[in-house]
Amino acid sequence: METTRPATVRASVEHAVEYLPVESREAIAERLGVPPEAVAKLDANENPYGPPPAVATALASLRDVHLYPDPDQRRARAALAEYTGAPMERILLGNGSDELIDLLLLVTIEPGDEVIVPVPSFGVYLSRPPLFGARVVVVPRRDDFDLDVPAIERAVSPRTRLIFLASPNNPTGNMVTPEQLRQILQTGRLVVVDEAYYEFAGQTLQAFAEDFDNLVILRTFSKWAGLAGLRIGYGIFPPTIAAALWRVKQPFNVSVAAQAVVEAALRDREWLMHRVMQIRRERDRLIEALRRYPYLTPFPSHGNFVLCRVHHGRAHELHAYLFQAAIVVRRYDDDWLRDYLRITVGTPEQTDRLLAALDAFR
Ligand code: PMP
Numbered sequence: 001m002e003t004t005r006p007a008t009v010r011a012s013v014e015h016a017v018e019y020l021p022v023e024s025r026e027a028i029a030e031r032l033g034v035p036p037e038a039v040a041k042l043d044a045n046e047n048p049y050g051p052p053p054a055v056a057t058a059l060a061s062l063r064d065v066h067l068y069p070d071p072d073q074r075r076a077r078a079a080l081a082e083y084t085g086a087p088m089e090r091i092l093l094g095n096g097s098d099e100l101i102d103l104l105l106l107v108t109i110e111p112g113d114e115v116i117v118p119v120p121s122f123g124v125y126l127s128r129p130p131l132f133g134a135r136v137v138v139v140p141r142r143d144d145f146d147l148d149v150p151a152i153e154r155a156v157s158p159r160t161r162l163i164f165l166a167s168p169n170n171p172t173g174n175m176v177t178p179e180q181l182r183q184i185l186q187t188g189r190l191v192v193v194d195e196a197y198y199e200f201a202g203q204t205l206q207a208f209a210e211d212f213d214n215l216v217i218l219r220t221f222s223k224w225a226g227l228a229g230l231r232i233g234y235g236i237f238p239p240t241i242a243a244a245l246w247r248v249k250q251p252f253n254v255s256v257a258a259q260a261v262v263e264a265a266l267r268d269r270e271w272l273m274h275r276v277m278q279i280r281r282e283r284d285r286l287i288e289a290l291r292r293y294p295y296l297t298p299f300p301s302h303g304n305f306v307l308c309r310v311h312h313g314r315a316h317e318l319h320a321y322l323f324q325a326a327i328v329v330r331r332y333d334d335d336w337l338r339d340y341l342r343i344t345v346g347t348p349e350q351t352d353r354l355l356a357a358l359d360a361f362r
Pocket residue numbers: 044045095096097098099122166169170194196219220221222228231232233
């Protein structure tokens with residue numbers, strides 16, 4: 001049989017799920033012919049307020065950038081132990097929580113193993129496992145996007161290695177309840193609870209890590225801490241998984257700058273939580289306002305984003321229309337979310353711009 005695949009590229013890479021293109025604010029601005037500041041970037045759940053002042057100070061006073069970063073991430077882990085209350089030995093940082101997802105797959109998957117993903121959810125849970133030889137088993141959520149726990153239990157097979165749950169879930173905004181998590185943990189499989197939006201929700205399932213040795217909690221500084229550009233994620237891992245991760249992670253996976261700002265950001269957490277509360281209030285205003293458009297149905301959210309159903313099959317049309325107005329929201333082309341847009345909660349000015357554009361959408 002003929003193949004177009006270069007002999008050096010693995011089949012799983014050739015068949016990799018392609019992402020809808022993600023563009024930087026600069027690239028978008030260039031394409032639209034506007035200054036970058038004029039682009040309302042509401043497509044990646046970034047934080048419009050950025051990090052607290054202590055982060056800029058820490059970055060300005062960085063020393064020793066000619067030396068490799070601490071491979072043991074000691075100071076950042078100590079700061080996170082204090083912040084989370086989890087023992088330092090169970091904490092490990094990644095180059096974004098995206099890297100930690102890859103590392104978890106690397107240490108758990110043998111070819112042919114299975115990963116369960118309740119959909120819709122964060123696209124990375126679908127795109128990365130096949131690269132490690134895993135088969136993704138998708139379990140549709142209920143109509144209100146709540147987890148279908150019996151269906152998840154039925155999907156568990158002897159080959160199931162991981163179950164990915166996001167709480168709040170991206171993009172649907174709803175939480176995993178303690179009862180649901182307990183039931184899913186009782187399958188005995190390693191359960192990853194991705195709390196990327198924890199600070200916006202104010203609720204965590206971390207307490208289960210004390211009783212269950214098959215629970216991983218993932219977090220990030222990309223959203224609440226306004227530090228997406230520095231790529232800082234961390235996890236609280238069961239001891240055996242933590243030990244495995246230490247064996248395989250690249251020694252210098254988290255840069256000197258990233259490690260330094262962890263401490264600084266956590267020192268200024270009051271400043272950050274003030275902005276988080278501002279974003280929560282803005283989220284509630286945005287949802288209320290979106291409800292007034294007959295062609296939209298916004299969903300409640302515990303994150304810094306709002307999923308919105310766009311009626312009459314016009315989601316992609318609305319996306320393109322907003323894009324022309326330099327308002328960038330997230331669209332989808334999979335079966336579950338084709339009729340939805342996800343809007344990141346921005347500043348009040350960005351919300352006003354969005355609403356004005358929606359008023360004029362015909
Ligand atoms: N998990 C979820 C649920 C997310 O939405 C995101 C960001 N889109 C991530 C993880 C990745 O975060 P990071 O920037 O830390 O890689």
